[in-house]
Amino acid sequence: MKISFNINGEPKSIDIEDENSPLLWVVRDMLDLKGTKFGCGKAACGACTLHVDGAAIRSCSYPIKMAAGKNITTIEGLGTRENPHPVQQAWTEHVVPQCGYCQPGFMMATAALLNKIPNPTDEDIDNNIVNVCRCATYYRMRKAIHRAAELTTVSKPQNQ
Numbered sequence: 718m719k720i721s722f723n724i725n726g727e728p729k730s731i732d733i734e735d736e737n738s739p740l741l742w743v744v745r746d747m748l749d750l751k752g753t754k755f756g757c758g759k760a761a762c763g764a765c766t767l768h769v770d771g772a773a774i775r776s777c778s779y780p781i782k783m784a785a786g787k788n789i790t791t792i793e794g795l796g797t798r799e800n801p802h803p804v805q806q807a808w809t810e811h812v813v814p815q816c817g818y819c820q821p822g823f824m825m826a827t828a829a830l831l832n833k834i835p836n837p838t839d840e841d842i843d844n845n846i847v848n849v850c851r852c853a854t855y856y857r858m859r860k861a862i863h864r865a866a867e868l869t870t871v872s873k874p875q876n877q
């Protein structure tokens with residue numbers, strides 16, 4: 718089966734036998750984008766979070782057939798070293814990662830949250846960022862999320 722979609726702004730078309738294969742494995746194994754991580758395989762931990770049409774999804778349980786015609790963004794497409802996304806900049810400023818394995822998923826979940834709630838409260842963060850970090854860097858993440866909201870607000874023109 719041929720499935721076409723856009724990933725990180727580029728059109729892609731893949732041939733795949735099993736249309737129920739998780740998007741995670743297509744991204745990692747077929748497209749060689751290794752930033753999206755495998756964690757639990759049950760959509761519980763969030764290490765595999767990426768965006769489909771702007772919404773944060775758990776790619777380990779998202780069948781590739783559902784990606785047809787959609788826009789997918791992975792951590793590689795969020796920002797660049799030269800022009801980081803506000804979430805990436807805030808994560809760096811607050812030295813959030815310890816082991817770092819789960820952090821791409823947290824950053825993708827945070828970027829989706831900020832698109833939905835530009836200035837989240839601690840309660841908004843608690844209710845929307847439900848990924849799991851084994852190193853427990855939650856305190857630094859919370860500070861970084863608030864900083865990313867500030868950076869996002871500063872980077873948008875006032876009339877938006």
